[in-house]
Amino acid sequence: MARLAGAAVGAAMLAGATAAHAADTIKVGILHSLSGTMAISETTLKDVMLMLIEEQNKRGGLLGKQLEAVVVDPASNWPLFAEKARQLIAQDKVDVVFGCWTSVSRKSVLPVFEELNSILFYPVQYEGEESSKNIFYTGAAPNQQAIPAVDYLMAEEKVERWVLAGTDYVYPRTTNKILEAYLLAKGVKQEDIMINYTPFGHADWQNIVAEIKAFGSTGRKTAVVSTINGDANVPFYKELANQGIKATDIPVVAFSVGEEELAGLDTAPLVGHLAAWNYFQSVENEDNEAFIAAWKAFIKNDKRVTNDPMEAHYIGFNMWVKAVEKAGTTDPTAVIDALIGVSVPNLSGGYSAMMPNHHITKPVLIGEIQADGQFEIVSQTPGLVVGDEWSDFLEGSKDLISDWRAPLSCGNFNVKTGKCGGT
Known part of the structure; x- marks a missing residue:
């Protein structure tokens, strides 16, 4: 019995140590297709996120903790994106997610992020006509x-x-x-x-x-x-x-x-x-040259290239880091509020800022x-x-604006009716 009791105490101590160890890291979810038709584009985005996390850890991490990447493969399967997003948030307990490429994958995960109140940074150009409190759109609007x-x-x-x-x-x-x-x-x-x-x-x-x-x-x-x-x-x-x-x-x-x-x-x-x-x-420019050099060194292949969605993740990741430092916590509610107004260097020259509509400022090339x-x-x-979340050229959209700051806190406020249509 004494042996069993000792074993139980040991197991409890081990479990406690494991939980403490897990709490010592800040988990970053990476939700990109590593197989299927979109792997040609998305695998690189997983790789650049690993690089950004590694670089941040070399700088001392965030809030005194190291960052831990949690990578999943939704395999270009749109319903699986939602399943993997739920796994990252509810089971793996990530503090933020960087991911998706296609709009159908983003729309698949959107209700999951809103239900569980987590944060998604979406790095790819998209069609607009959307503004979610839980999504930050670092790719281009139309x-x-x-x-x-x-x-x-x-x-x-x-x-x-x-x-x-x-x-x-x-x-x-x-x-x-x-x-x-x-x-x-x-x-x-x-x-x-x-x-x-x-x-x-x-x-x-x-x-x-x-x-x-x-x-x-x-x-x-x-x-x-x-x-x-x-x-x-x-x-x-x-x-x-x-x-x-x-x-x-x-x-x-x-x-x-x-x-x-x-x-x-x-x-x-x-x-x-x-x-x-x-x-x-x-x-x-010097910032881009440094980014390219860091990427090639990390990936250990001088022939690998950089691209626009990689820069969007670079911008989004640095915005998230700055907002966490500003909020003093990784709590999504606090970070969502802190992100608005954050400005960081982009790689095309100048600074990109996060606007109240959760879209950023960018040059067009x-x-x-x-x-x-x-x-x-x-x-x-x-x-x-x-970035304009609602098109000026579509009926039903041209009168809408998004502003996630209090007291408005609305993704589709109609300036003619003075009403928020909900999220």
Whole structure:
């Protein structure tokens, strides 16, 4: 009996020590697809989060504790994102989560974060039309990417006919709905807009590219605005080259193709096609050079590249660290309040600030694909652009604003009716 009692006491002491040890770390959840169609884009975001956490720990951690990464793989499976988010928050007891790429994955986890009152930093361009108290949107809203890209094509390329090509899910459909309304407001005729959607992982582009080629053969300048996501980009760009479509004929401006995606392509036939982001690896400044050097050292591969969503995680992570220090706690309610107004350096030059609508300020850059897989920056906004969560070009949205500060604390306040529509 004495032995059993001693064993029980020992077990209790071990359990207590384990709990104390767990309490000695601040857990950071990483919710990115490491397998499936989106792994081509998301695996790098997991890696950069591990780097940022390691660097913060070398600086002494946060609030006197070391940070601990908790990595899960939702495997490009949208319902599984919600399940893994719940696991991170309820079981693993993480203090914050960095993750998701597609809007369908973000919308899958949104109710989980609101129910359990946790924090998600979302690092990818998206369609807007959303503002959650528990989500901080560090990627571009449409007015920080899609609309400036169209403006550039109109002004610089004199484009008159438009192909809106996207993957068949919420981000491309909503973004293209906004872009279609914007183009019509600019005087573009409906017959000069072609819209096409394909499923995730779509591989057979021969007929669609032939249709694009025919649409652009009228003698009027035509461009493709691409919201094609994931590994479907590889056969899409290959088919453009196969059918002899050059950037001088029908330029493509992409919102989901960056340096990481180009690493898997033969870029020689794609020279001159475009992408709109808020950051490119080719940005020249000391902060970016230091970030690139740190990344290559961490990943132990000089050929690995950086990209826009990585910078968004860099911004978001540093904002979270600063807000935790400001609040003196990792408690989500306190950190959510502390995040508004936080300003940190971005890698494109200057500082990005977290606004009351949980979106950040960012410059907008247009880059032209080069043969080496990098982008030459051909256009940049003169200053920072504030992310607009509700589109000015959609009925039902143009009268809405988001402000999560007290006393308003509303994600969709109607300025005409003076009422909050709820979260």
